[in-house]
Amino acid sequence: MSRSIPEMIVAEATGWLGTPYRHQGMRKGVGCDCLGLVLGVWQAVYGRGPEKPGPYAPDWAEAGGQDRLLAAARRHCVEKREGPGAGDLVLFRWRAHLPAKHAAIMVADDRFIHAYQGSAVVISALVPQWRSRIAGMFAFPDKPI
Template identity: 40%
Template sequence: MTQSLSSADPTHVIAIARSWLGIPYHDQASLRGVGCDCLGRARGIWREVVGPEPFPLPTYSRDWGETGPREVLAEGARRMMPEISPSDAGPGALVLFRMTPRAIAKHVGILTGPDSFLHAYERLGVIEESLTPP
């Protein structure tokens, strides 16, 4: 049976995710103790919880989410795990964010509680904060 992040114990996923707190932000990096961006943090946690990534990730530019109509992040996430509705997402779930209602998804975090999530944020690194409607 193949394990995925979505089938992993949420308590374990959150513990691993929190071990990344304070890691500096670095584009395209995905190494705990070195640096990561939001996608890299999710990739690093995947490797720690599940194992090797199932497919190579192509390089991407800093403005990748600003160009084109494709939801590259969402398409990649769907290849790795089942999509669930936001109302069904609980602690340990990977969540994708759109910065405006009709924009493409271009940010990723992990829910750590009903109103909190952990993500990598430029200039701040990996942080845990309140999940608010905006």
């Protein structure tokens, strides 16, 4: 019996736990940022990445003014209206007027895996402070879009 896409996403994402934070990194066990985690998981599950983000500064979202992360998720994933579940991509924005800047993968209905500066890839609870910052929720596609 083969595993579903969400099961494969969760299995691959949990394999990244403990990977050190590295801005623009995308290598399991070596270093990644939140986008590198998502792109690395995508690469492992689908065999190729959705698109290359190009170089970006730590403050890229604020400096550019465009919601590039949200737009890319809409191009490659299936937007959800209901709450996120295991294997879903969740994007966060720090303030209502700012673009989405942080990406995570849900590992359960109330927990997500992500990488952030000063830490490593970890699992965090989707507490109200995180939930209120959700900018978008997406299912990974059955086949890459």
